[in-house]
Amino acid sequence: xxxxxxxxxxxxxxxxxxxxxxxxxxxxxxxxxxxxxxxxxxxxxxxxxxxxxxxxxxxxxxxxxxxxxxxxxxxxxxxxxxxxxxxxxxxxxxxxxxxxxxxxxxxxxxxxxxxxxxxxxxxxxxxxxxxxxxxxxxxxxxxxxxxxxxxxxxxxxxxxxxxxxxxxxxxxxxxxxxxxxxxxxxxxxxxxxxxxxxxxxxxxxxxxxx
Amino acid sequence: xxxxxxxxxxxxxxxxxxxxxxxxxxxxxxxxxxxxxxxxxxxxxxxxxxxxxxxxxxxxxxxxxxxxxxxxxxxxxxxxxxxxxxxxxxxxx
Numbered sequence: 393x394x395x396x397x398x399x400x401x402x403x404x405x406x407x408x409x410x411x412x413x414x415x416x417x418x419x420x421x422x423x424x425x426x427x428x429x430x431x432x433x434x435x436x437x438x439x440x441x442x443x444x445x446x447x448x449x450x451x452x453x454x455x456x457x458x459x460x461x462x463x464x465x466x467x468x469x470x471x472x473x474x475x476x477x478x479x480x481x482x483x484x485x486x487x488x489x490x491x492x493x494x495x496x497x498x499x500x501x502x503x504x505x506x507x508x509x510x511x512x513x514x515x516x517x518x519x520x521x522x523x524x525x526x527x528x529x530x531x532x533x534x535x536x537x538x539x540x541x542x543x544x545x546x547x548x549x550x551x552x553x554x555x556x557x558x559x560x561x562x563x564x565x566x567x568x569x570x571x572x573x574x575x576x577x578x579x580x581x582x583x584x585x586x587x588x589x590x591x592x593x594x595x596x597x598x599x600x601x602x
Numbered sequence: 603x604x605x606x607x608x609x610x611x612x613x614x615x616x617x618x619x620x621x622x623x624x625x626x627x628x629x630x631x632x633x634x635x636x637x638x639x640x641x642x643x644x645x646x647x648x649x650x651x652x653x654x655x656x657x658x659x660x661x662x663x664x665x666x667x668x669x670x671x672x673x674x675x676x677x678x679x680x681x682x683x684x685x686x687x688x689x690x691x692x693x694x695x
Contacts, residue, residue: 418639419683443685476630476687548655578635
């Protein structure tokens, strides 16, 4: 079982990480969001019931005190607020998940609570997210801020490029802030992004909607 | 009364016989990745011949098939299901 899990995460490591998710897409839309970073690999599969709510299955593997910590969480994502303006879009999302956490061969009940706020125009993108993961005796938090700029404007069918600076704080895993310059590309319903932190650790993310 | 009914039917026949171009101004459409839902949602409708989102002009141009109707209320509902808001709808045959 353990070997199989390792194999799964090795496969996930070959595809980009979900650095920033689309917790809800469009009514009847599916999302596949795999991810990789040095200390965290994950995969979220979701289905949007409406344009405001989605059900999801989220699996997360963390490197916690030199041991694998694995979460498997059925999850509910909700778009709490959306402001559509002529030249901008503002979103606030919340997510709640409850499932299982496995650490040192022990499986316990686990939970996740997260929120994400973002604002974007065709030129600028900014995001703040926070996440809390909990299982027996372990609490993990993550706060992330991003600022992105599009160096050129592409049309609907074109390849879009974003230059992004990401700052991440995961107090239980790392004492210092992690700063990562990233490149994001999207084309049609495929989004891919990757970067290398100032410490030299690679980060990658992807989203596929259908 | 019969004449009135016949006149109404005749008045509608030319409208239904041709395809229609519908230009929908949409608020919040700033990202092509996020707006893929609009393309998918309208592209799946039997009434629709083609759908072309235009980020620059914040427009979604929908061309219906001949003899097919797409009401304003239906368009507004589907744009909302995609996460956006309709600002204006213009039609030309």
